[in-house]
Amino acid sequence: MAKLGKRYEAALKLVDKNKSYDLEEAVSVIKKTASAKFDETIELHVKLGVDGRHADQQVRGAVVLPHGTGKTKRVLVVAKGEKALEAEKAGADFVGADDMIKKIQTENWFEFDVIVATPDMMGLVGRLGRVLGPKGLMPNPKSGTVTFDVEKAVNEIKAGKVEYRLDKTNIIHCSVGKASFDEEKLSDNIKIVMDAIVKARPVAAKGTYLRNVTLTSTMGPGLKLISTKF
Structure with a gap:
């Protein structure tokens, strides 16, 4: 656990918690934070301004990632x-x-x-x-x-089709590739998912739809993306 702690602390130094990153910079930084001995999964976490308890505010769908997920699904x-x-x-x-x-x-x-x-x-x-x-x-x-x-x-x-859906806290969690992917492929995959989520905005949703967009690796810290860019 000590080694994991040191690695996480090193990754944390690469991330500015007070900053919202544009997509290209975020992908570049997240790849640097993914320093585990295995090929870490890159995950997108999107907090939405909806109330999933209401059927007319549910957000759910699926998209095919242009560069796959890096994992063959059974x-x-x-x-x-x-x-x-x-x-x-x-x-x-x-x-x-x-x-x-x-x-x-x-x-x-x-x-x-x-x-x-x-x-x-x-x-x-x-x-x-x-x-x-x-x-x-x-x-x-x-x-x-x-x-x-x-x-x-x-x-x-x-x-490489992935499903996205709200959890009980109105957050969507979605894998968008592996740390070994080059930056362009990760960016392409993220854009496809975000575009689908934006298009899936329920008519009943009021106010700010994209509340918080975070990118993380399996073992690394999260960094915030500029949600208004999507």
Whole structure:
């Protein structure tokens, strides 16, 4: 822990807590703070001026990052017949229906990152709502994970599709790449996510929408971005 503390303190010296950075400078600094022995994930945290307790102020969606996330996601597809075959051909890691639901229920099996389900299977998947919901794994039409176009869904997820949604404190947390990415690729990914969040502004949202935009690495301190630039 002492080594971690020293590394964090060194990273902290690179960040001006009283400053709001433009995107290019923020990406440059955040890469310097990511000094762990593994390839740290770069994360975007966006505090919104909405109240997610109200349905008309929910913000949720998904975008395909132009340069991916730096991580290959394991995809489970819940489908039958031709759609199951389509999922297998598209490169889904796991494909099934009742058998997969039973495996999750009885074995507490979660060796996947995303679930895609065809609409006719949602009655089956819905039985796992209490388990999948808290883990953020429940398929949703808004994120493109409830669809008959299984091939497209799997391809997009494998290419670097990320979902964004409000947590209970009205903050969106989203991975935008790895510390090993060059600055231009990280900036491109961040712009795509921020553009999607801005466009998703609910009509019912009043006042300042982007309250706080922070960029962090897995083990490093956060730095604040100039939210008015998005």
